[in-house]
Amino acid sequence: MDTKTAGRKLGLKEKYAHMTRGLGWDTTYQPKEKVFPFEQMEGIKIHDWDKWEDPFRLTMDAYWKYQAEKERKLYAIIDAFAQNNGHLNVTDARYINVLKLFLTGVSPLEYMAHRGFAHVGRQFSGVGPRVACQMQALDELRHSQTQIHAISNYNKHYNGMHDFRHMHDRVWYLSVPKSFFDDAVSAGPFEFMVAIGFSFEYVLTNLLFVPFMSGAAYNGDMGTVTFGFSAQSDEARHMTLGLEVIKFILEQDPANLPIVQKWIDKWSWRGIRVLTLVAMMMDYMLPKRVMSWKESWEIYFEQNAGALFKDLARYGITVPECVTTATKEKDHLSHQAWSTFYQYGAAAAFHTWMPSPDEMDWLSAKYPDTFDKHYRPRFEYWREQEAAGNRFYNKTLPMLCQVCQIPMLFTEPDDPTKIAYRETQYKEDKYHFCSDHCQHIFEDEPEKYVQAWLPVHQIYQGNCFPEGTDPTAPDFDPLAAVLQWYHIEFGADNLAFEGSEDEKNFAMWRGMATQNS
Amino acid sequence: MSKVFIAFQLNDDTRSIIEAILADNPHAVLNEAPAMVKIDAEGSLTIHRSSIEALLGRDFDLQELHLNLISLSGNIDETDDEFTLAWAN
């Protein structure tokens, strides 16, 4: 008889077992190696996938429930933000430039992360990590979508955000984040997990999403802080997946240790280089600052990653060598990056400016050992020149690092007055690097990095002009042609913040919002 | 001993969660920042479902923490009743 029995509620551990292991199956009419062809490729040895454990024990049903609730909360705020002209509540219109960099540089990476996790989720034969990767793939798609939605409210009013996806694949500085992710997704599945799941999510995303998003709140941008924290609530789960994957691989076979260590070394450095952009967003682009880049580095890297590496020491993992370099660079990074964008401000899809005297004093206080000595004289000179109508626009293309693709702007770790030059000969050609660490990455996989799409070299090869451009025509203007190909509108999207359409419109609209005339 | 941390969005839902964590972990330190709080603790930090329920006055599923969580660090051990973050060294 159909007697209704009150179903006993499953405990977390039991439910997790049913909803992951219980859903798996073994292949029957094809050998397992043919169904999961990339699993052996990298030399990682896995003996028992069932040893995998997700500490959150999140199952798909709970996942949908909580993600739906996060979305409802997020969209309620995004709607209120739009209805209330929230864009006029930000501290000042310079702030909006961080969103342009975020939308063109970061949001497309979220989408690539979606593709990457969908791919590796398919390639692992273990059920636990497949379920976790599937959830993460959905999270990343959600991040990309919610960021685009939230920032679209700004796109209605301000320049530089109209064609972010087109720009991501073309604009010179966006090749830095783009090539980082392309590097990761073109690796094998285990390397991808260590690269993105561990090195990026666990070790580095806190630096982007926590102090920077708190900074967005401090600058009155409720829409951004909400998508940022909503995304970061998923990151906590991603970080956990990243840490579990490392522990799992290391526990499976001692032969995995050197492979994993090499990937941790490589991807910590690749990630640290990408974060150069975040350093300058925090120190220069937020009109009100929560903390300096250096302080966030100390909290979220030195303290937090320090604890992490101490924990992993039991497996034989050591702190990557590049951390010594990065720790020396924390006093210089944001200043060197902002100098670069200020001078190449004609070729950027956002506005740049020199810090005000007050802001320079803040920088002196936060960087007592370096700002006044190395950067203030340069910035004061630029301010004077700007006031005299002679703002610096560098029109000559810079030399780039073959691996991180950043202009060769970094100084020697022990001498901030000298640019760091490194080079190597491989087959017929010379290759140049910003650091020992980028050089080592190249030398370990030269056949991969000789294929780098370096924006400066591509321009000189003639590959970055609109179709039909004749570079031999007498009136040919290469900068104008490249900007057209980027879809950067000269005079609207680029150049100085002072005198920009954004500055004028923001002042006018804010005036209209607070006065009747 | 290394520090673990957990960070939450600052809102009406998290007020009781934060209060419960601080009450159950006297060694934990609260750091406030715009729109968020970060709770740091030497060694380990444990969140008890019952403490949160007592303050909220309703049933609470520890997985609801995901809704307002910003970030954390440490090895996680989660059961139906407790959520613990700890470093091995």
Next chain:
Amino acid sequence: MTTPQDYQGIPKDTVDKFHGNQLLYIGWEDHLMFCAPFAFPFPPAMRFGDIVSHVLPAAFGYHPDFAKIDWPAAQWFKSGQPFSPDFDRSLAENGLGHKDVIRFRTPGLTGIKGSFS
């Protein structure tokens, strides 16, 4: 399937792709106002002195030290090693190949207020 060990890439920046030019990178020591060395495409037959007189002014001329440079006193480096370019000879005759990097140092000039900017 190809293994990672025998994978071959196609280099993107070989000299044949630059329409008769070769790349030369040039940096000015002690003048970090220019955030990075510059990259230029030059024909290998270009006279070295023409770079100094026709190309460098547009690239580095914004700096107040540039007008003060005493070129005969300038020190040159190729891949970091001392280098004595002959201004009347071509890049190729000076031994400069595709993607070589040279730097020059201008003794006595140390940037804005001596800050190496």
